[in-house]
Amino acid sequence: MIVLVLLLVLPLLALGLPGSPALMHVAGVTLLWWYAAVAAPLTAAISVVVARAVR
């Protein structure tokens, strides 16, 4: 649950960093969008599966 909460608030913290690294482009898409649409949901899904398996 802590991992998921961290995944949720991470972009808020990243956007405050100098140089706006969240707005860098990879394959035409910003890192922020890769994170929000792909990386974070995938990480969250794996975390949920692992957490359920441990329980």
Next chain:
Amino acid sequence: MTGLGTLAVWPGPALVAWVVAAVAAGAPVAPLLVLAVALAPLLALLQPARATAPRHPVTLALVAIVAALVLSAHLAALADAAALIGARRWHAIVLAAALTLLVTLMPGARRWPGVAPLGGAALLGVLLAAAVSTGLAPWAAWADAAARPALVFSGQSPWVIEGERFVRRTTLAFDDGQRVVAVAPGTFRVVEHDGGRRVVRDWRLGAGDALTLRPGDTLTVEAGSRLRFEPGKRVPGAPASGPAWGDAAPDASPVRSLALLATLALGACALVPAPARRVIAAVFIALGLSLGASSWGAYATLAAPEAGLAGSPIEALLSLPRAMPATARGVTGGALIAVVMCGLLALFVAAAEGLRHALRDAAGTRWPAVWTAVMGGASLVSIISVMDPLTPLMTGLGLAGAALAAPRLAAGRDAGRRLGWPVEVIGAVLGAAVFAAVAVANPPAALESLAAFPVLVAAPVAFGGVRLLRAARGDARSRAR
């Protein structure tokens, strides 16, 4: 109930349309919204499995209000979809409500867990058709849309050819000069900024009459009006360019961003109970929601950048099949629109079934009467008022978070009773009262975010209240020993 069944309460038509519309419009809040909508139900799956919730009239009333609000939001979205394809709003509302009551009240209702995947598959099919039609993978479509120098009306847009209808009262801001033509008679308000002076003019136009707008003007259009725009001109209200759309970065205050995350996360915790099995299937639904909505938004922006013009988030969902050319296999835009409508209806039935389960837990054996009353009330409200689906959706999720999730999370397994009431119920009353008070309050400008998202105040109060009551009970027990 299975993981699939419990998560089906989450991706209802209003929520799906909201996410797609935010992505298509390049809304600053879009990345956070996609993230929160995908992660919130997964967060709910991990919440501690609670003991039997105290069955109480207050809990029942709150669950009924939340269910009515969320149902109203979904029905408003379906009604908007009907209006956009030229049908009557109330037809869609009555059809969806009657079908859902039939499905949920029939004795074999448990045989319907497949309705949510059916809705998802219908929308996924249209998304695949868009990919085949454009020949672009989602990320390539995104890059193409983000490379455009400006988001303009194409010559094939229905807004240019025959003109489209506005679903609700909308104000359009024009960044460049444009001549718009009224397709049907109506009254239009233009606000001009003439040398720093604000000039308001009301125009009554007949069919075919034109109105010339200058850069900086705003045009207020009443619900039901139809307008035609010029090809090659920038879409009013759209981001300045493709890169501005693709770089959508949250520029809202951190408080508003946090409030959005809290509303969605706590709302999901209230509506999605921790399921016993099929977690992996549920995980795939959440992933499909984030990837699907983002991809749909990218294709919609590429094919029809004017997707948010009509004043309803559902337009972004319908704009994609409308804008696609007929494929070699003869699948027309009309057929794909029908598939989208069926998919939305299936998602509505699945979401309603999830809400019915929550209501059944709170109402006990009286649930059929209460459920029918809730569905009837939500339908009536949606028919009488032409509201933005987001208003009841956010109110419902916020209230659910403050009055149902926060006290439940604070109470744990056995919080006991105080003043003759279960502590969780006292927390629910506290959360609901604070939520209502903050929602109707007229705060100073610095605290506007709190009034817009009352859950930010109400949830901590409810959580803290229950914790205090639990601690006081623990002290009393210690003294008794």
